[in-house]
Amino acid sequence: VRLARRHRSNIGTIVSDAVMSVQFLGGGRIATVEESFIARLKAGDVFLLGGRALELVRTEGLTAYVRVAKPGRALLPRWNGGQFPISDTLADAMLERFDEAAQGQYSDKEMRFVAPLLKLQEEWSALPGSQRLLAEVQESADGHHLFLYPFAGRVVHLGLAWLLAWRVGRDTPATFTVAINDYGMELLSATEIDWAARLPALLAAVDRATLAQEVLASINASELARRRFRQIARISGLIFQSHPGEVRSQRQLQASSSLYFDVFRQHDPGNRLLRQAEEELLSAELELDSLARTLDRLAAMPLDVQRPAKTSPLAFPLLVEMLRERVTTESLAQRLTRMLAELEAAAGGKVVQDVGERLAFGQESEKAPKRGGGGRLRRRRRP
Amino acid sequence: MSLSIEAGGETLWLQPDGAVWWPAGRTLFAADLHLGKGAAFRAQGQPVPAGSSARTLARLEAAMASLGGVQLVVLGDFWHGAEGLTPRLLEAVDAFARRVPTALVLGNHDRRIHPPSLPLRAVSGVLPLGPLTAAHEPPPPGTPGFTLAGHWHPAVSIASRAGDRLRRPCFVHYPHALVLPAFGGLTGALTLRRGDLVRHRAQVAVVGDGDLHWLPLAR
Numbered sequence: 001v002r003l004a005r006r007h008r009s010n011i012g013t014i015v016s017d018a019v020m021s022v023q024f025l026g027g028g029r030i031a032t033v034e035e036s037f038i039a040r041l042k043a044g045d046v047f048l049l050g051g052r053a054l055e056l057v058r059t060e061g062l063t064a065y066v067r068v069a070k071p072g073r074a075l076l077p078r079w080n081g082g083q084f085p086i087s088d089t090l091a092d093a094m095l096e097r098f099d100e101a102a103q104g105q106y107s108d109k110e111m112r113f114v115a116p117l118l119k120l121q122e123e124w125s126a127l128p129g130s131q132r133l134l135a136e137v138q139e140s141a142d143g144h145h146l147f148l149y150p151f152a153g154r155v156v157h158l159g160l161a162w163l164l165a166w167r168v169g170r171d172t173p174a175t176f177t178v179a180i181n182d183y184g185m186e187l188l189s190a191t192e193i194d195w196a197a198r199l200p201a202l203l204a205a206v207d208r209a210t211l212a213q214e215v216l217a218s219i220n221a222s223e224l225a226r227r228r229f230r231q232i233a234r235i236s237g238l239i240f241q242s243h244p245g246e247v248r249s250q251r252q253l254q255a256s257s258s259l260y261f262d263v264f265r266q267h268d269p270g271n272r273l274l275r276q277a278e279e280e281l282l283s284a285e286l287e288l289d290s291l292a293r294t295l296d297r298l299a300a301m302p303l304d305v306q307r308p309a310k311t312s313p314l315a316f317p318l319l320v321e322m323l324r325e326r327v328t329t330e331s332l333a334q335r336l337t338r339m340l341a342e343l344e345a346a347a348g349g350k351v352v353q354d355v356g357e358r359l360a361f362g363q364e365s366e367k368a369p370k371r372g373g374g375g376r377l378r379r380r381r382r383p
Numbered sequence: 384m385s386l387s388i389e390a391g392g393e394t395l396w397l398q399p400d401g402a403v404w405w406p407a408g409r410t411l412f413a414a415d416l417h418l419g420k421g422a423a424f425r426a427q428g429q430p431v432p433a434g435s436s437a438r439t440l441a442r443l444e445a446a447m448a449s450l451g452g453v454q455l456v457v458l459g460d461f462w463h464g465a466e467g468l469t470p471r472l473l474e475a476v477d478a479f480a481r482r483v484p485t486a487l488v489l490g491n492h493d494r495r496i497h498p499p500s501l502p503l504r505a506v507s508g509v510l511p512l513g514p515l516t517a518a519h520e521p522p523p524p525g526t527p528g529f530t531l532a533g534h535w536h537p538a539v540s541i542a543s544r545a546g547d548r549l550r551r552p553c554f555v556h557y558p559h560a561l562v563l564p565a566f567g568g569l570t571g572a573l574t575l576r577r578g579d580l581v582r583h584r585a586q587v588a589v590v591g592d593g594d595l596h597w598l599p600l601a602r
Contacts, residue, residue, distance in 0.1 A: 143544045175547045190544045332592040336551065339543040340589070344599045 022064045091151040095130040102127045117313045125312040126304055133301045136308055136315055137195050146195045147315040149184035152294045157185040159291045166218030167202045175335055179318045186318040196305045205299040211292055384594040388556055391514035391529035397554050397588050399595050401564040404450055411447055414458035414533025415565035419467020426466035435568035436472055440479050447483050455483050458533040459490025459519025477501055490519040521562050524583055536565040538572035539587055554588040564590055
């Protein structure tokens with residue numbers, strides 16, 4: 001009976017980001033905003049909502065208290081307005097505007113307003129346009145960046161970024177973090193990749209069936225399947241959320257969806273919940289059709305690879321984008337070895353100690369005077 | 384590839400599967416099997432695939448056979464919960480313990496539910512083994528002797544350039560104790576903070592894919 005009740009109450013679950021209501025200190029409610037956005041703000045930050053500049057005062061539970069900001073305060077964070085992608089028409093119109101700007105035409109007020117920024121973009125790198133695909137390759141302390149501007153909207157960019165990462169990985173395994181916005185995308189890797197030489201082949205258009213296969217393979221390399229699985233796990237009752245008014249008990253029976261994901265993959269790879277996660281991704285999140293159209297369009301365009309010395313105005317929003325996806329085609333062993341080597345280099349060039357050396361080291365720490373008392377390590381509740 | 388450490392005058396080999404081999408005592412140590420966790424979840428109607436407990440036992444038996452061990456010491460949390468004690472599992476454990484001489488230091492998950500009829504030696508508290516001590520919960524710093532323990536399911540998070548981050552189970556070697564990662568297949572983990580590890584002069588061996596690596600910690 002309990003089981004049936006639990007299942008019934010999960011059937012209708014609508015999985016969404018947790019939302020917080022935004023409220024004035026005096027009590028007036030303004031709107032609800034995704035929790036992930038508020039979580040990135042700190043008290044005193046000013047953001048735009050409902051046409052007003054609001055200053056965050058504090059957050060309590062699922063309510064964010066704000067007041068009207070004093071004029072003149074810098075407006076820094078913006079709300080991404082959910083995940084709504086731009087349309088093809090808007091993208092085309094923007095590219096036309098870039099074409100005009102490339103010919104020195106700034107026809108209206110808005111274009112004249114952004115003119116200095118566009119000139120800077122042209123000076124440091126180049127302007128994107130409807131007849132060419134702009135790519136920027138850059139190296140920084142963070143690693144090796146590729147910025148690409150297909151102007152195809154967030155959804156397509158995400159799929160395209162994974163596809164690129166996966167296609168690179170076919171002959172040189174690497175781990176990328178991916179940032180996207182409506183204009184372009186960034187692939188950041190710790191290892192260098194010769195983008196200028198490889199991009200044309202990586203962007204090749206293929207037939208639909210091959211593309212579907214490749215995208216599915218790239219999903220498996222990313223963390224997105226894992227995230228989508230979390231939502232399915234919640235609906236199917238794997239991750240149990242208390243009924244309204246019910247006190248949650250039986251801690252021992254809670255486990256994280258990511259643990260389930262790994263266990264399913266190991267013991268039950270044909271599991272329907274896993275397959276559903278893949279199918280939902282292909283249809284809902286990746287829009288295979290638009291991805292195929294974009295690839296066709298990009299394949300017909302000449303590629304313009306720039307190596308700007310400074311981060312260009314177009315690249316900057318991508319560089320500071322907080323929401324990043326990770327895609328890896330390296331094996332765990334390769335990845336761990338590379339990361340540990342980097343840590344060692346950072347720790348002062350110590351080399352990996354082999355077993356023999358390490359033996360002596362272990363004795364040393366054993367003989368060293370013992371610390372009495374001292375705090376215990378932080379404990380978290382175990383799943 | 385195993386890594387060796389010297390502790391209490393003995394050599395211990397850390398194994399990539401999360402167990403510890405003590406050649407002088409021909410003893411294998413493993414912690415936190417959480418057998419029957421899947422079954423406990425299934426008893427609650429959560430469709431977790433079966434087979435992880437059987438696999439855990441098979442892995443232990445294979446390790447014992449390849450090393451030529453005479454004794455297996457489980458550092459607590461052999462079981463997960465009362466709902467997981469299915470007749471099938473009890474039968475499998477019974478057969479296992481007849482083939483592999485097993486001692487169990489009872490952990491927090493075991494104390495109330497361990498069935499005493501099984502042919503394994505159950506100890507509450509700690510189990511002294513010559514120069515070493517086997518326990519479930521890691522002892523506080525400064526405890527004399529050298530203790531092998533589990534309970535934490537320790538893991539470290541490694542971050543590198545280009546935003547790459549990886550969380551892996553690990554061994555933690557303190558001057559006074561060695562904490563083993565969970566051996567069981569269906570177990571979560573506790574991420575340890577690097578500052579605490581450095582402060583307690585711990586060495587960390589990260590479990591990779593079939594191998595182990597010492598983690599360079601900033602001093």
